[in-house]
Amino acid sequence: MSNVEYDKDIWPLGCSWIYPRDEKKKKILKVMVVGAHPDDPDLLTGGLALKLTKRGHRVKYVSLTNGNMGHQTMGPIDLAARELKETQAAADALGAEYECLNINDGCVYVTHENLGKVIGVIRKYDPDLVITHRLNDYHRDHRYTSQLVMDASYMLIVPHYFPEYPIPESRKMPVFMYSYDSFEKPYPFVPNVLVDITDVYKEKAAALINHESQMMEWLPWTMNQEDLVPPDYDINMRYQILELLLEHVFSGIMSNYRKLWKKGFKKKPRHGEAFEICEYGEQPSRAQLKEFFPDCYIPRSKELEKYQYAEIYKKMKKMEKRIKKLEDKMKGEK
Numbered sequence: 001m002s003n004v005e006y007d008k009d010i011w012p013l014g015c016s017w018i019y020p021r022d023e024k025k026k027k028i029l030k031v032m033v034v035g036a037h038p039d040d041p042d043l044l045t046g047g048l049a050l051k052l053t054k055r056g057h058r059v060k061y062v063s064l065t066n067g068n069m070g071h072q073t074m075g076p077i078d079l080a081a082r083e084l085k086e087t088q089a090a091a092d093a094l095g096a097e098y099e100c101l102n103i104n105d106g107c108v109y110v111t112h113e114n115l116g117k118v119i120g121v122i123r124k125y126d127p128d129l130v131i132t133h134r135l136n137d138y139h140r141d142h143r144y145t146s147q148l149v150m151d152a153s154y155m156l157i158v159p160h161y162f163p164e165y166p167i168p169e170s171r172k173m174p175v176f177m178y179s180y181d182s183f184e185k186p187y188p189f190v191p192n193v194l195v196d197i198t199d200v201y202k203e204k205a206a207a208l209i210n211h212e213s214q215m216m217e218w219l220p221w222t223m224n225q226e227d228l229v230p231p232d233y234d235i236n237m238r239y240q241i242l243e244l245l246l247e248h249v250f251s252g253i254m255s256n257y258r259k260l261w262k263k264g265f266k267k268k269p270r271h272g273e274a275f276e277i278c279e280y281g282e283q284p285s286r287a288q289l290k291e292f293f294p295d296c297y298i299p300r301s302k303e304l305e306k307y308q309y310a311e312i313y314k315k316m317k318k319m320e321k322r323i324k325k326l327e328d329k330m331k332g333e334k
């Protein structure tokens with residue numbers, strides 16, 4: 001099916017084989033977010049998804065696992081069924097599609113079989129942009145999900161590799177990007193794109209409330225904070241708990257890149273999401289990035305040096321201070 005939308009007044013039949021393809025018409029983008037667990041894509045990119053789907057673009061969320069280990073009391077079979085429903089409801093609220101590759105939670109390994117699953121789901125959707133975790137994210141399922149997506153990247157257009165999933169007609173190599181995390185070793189996250197999600201933050205939080213088993217039960221329990229959630233909690237209480245969780249996960253995005261948020265936007269955003277460009281796949285132009293990420297700031301490479309080479313940068317600053325002190329001392333001695 002063509003991605004081009006036709007203006008019915010000009011092209012009444014809306015058929016590309018009768019009328020020339022009008023490249024000026026709005027292109028519908030397809031963005032895929034591949035996460036390890038059912039709630040990862042929503043948590044990391046829910047604001048972006050809302051911004052894209054509200055503009056008529058398509059977003060597909062994929063989780064490699066069914067999340068069936070993520071509960072302190074509920075067993076794996078019941079939990080997988082519950083999370084499927086919760087994640088579908090959250091995706092509906094964001095206007096996104098959702099597919100689970102049904103690997104058991106905690107069992108994402110880089111195997112030929114799992115690589116086939118990842119290649120299959122990407123080839124079938126034929127996205128313009130794929131977002132996944134970084135390779136040094138904290139959870140092994142996250143790291144191996146990232147590795148599987150990286151391993152899939154070049155092989156996507158090799159027709160005889162997993163021929164049961166035919167390569168798309170477009171033969172297009174998507175852009176690959178990473179979602180934010182706060183881990184610094186061996187490489188800190190580089191904020192190539194900062195997205196202001198202040199206007200959709202409440203909607204993102206409301207969508208995430210659907211992940212009740214995770215946000216209200218499992219995550220507070222893992223943080224020893226289950227007392228935060230009283231047994232008779234109401235919808236307002238859920239929202240407050242969720243805000244605390246979002247604050248916990250994302251506070252670094254706003255504080256670490258304070259200067260960039262301030263410089264990039266007329267009014268400094270209160271909530272944001274950030275993304276890093278992956279070196280594999282299609283390399284995006286600034287114009288392409290602006291299409292993928294509405295309401296964004298794309299820092300110039302000079303502005304990113306501080307984050308890219310954080311360790312070296314800190315050492316250089318120390319050296320500069322020492323040289324300055326020495327110079328002042330020498331001037332004083334003259």
Ligand SMILES: [Zn+2]
Nearest residue numbers: 036037040139
């Ligand atoms: Zn996860």
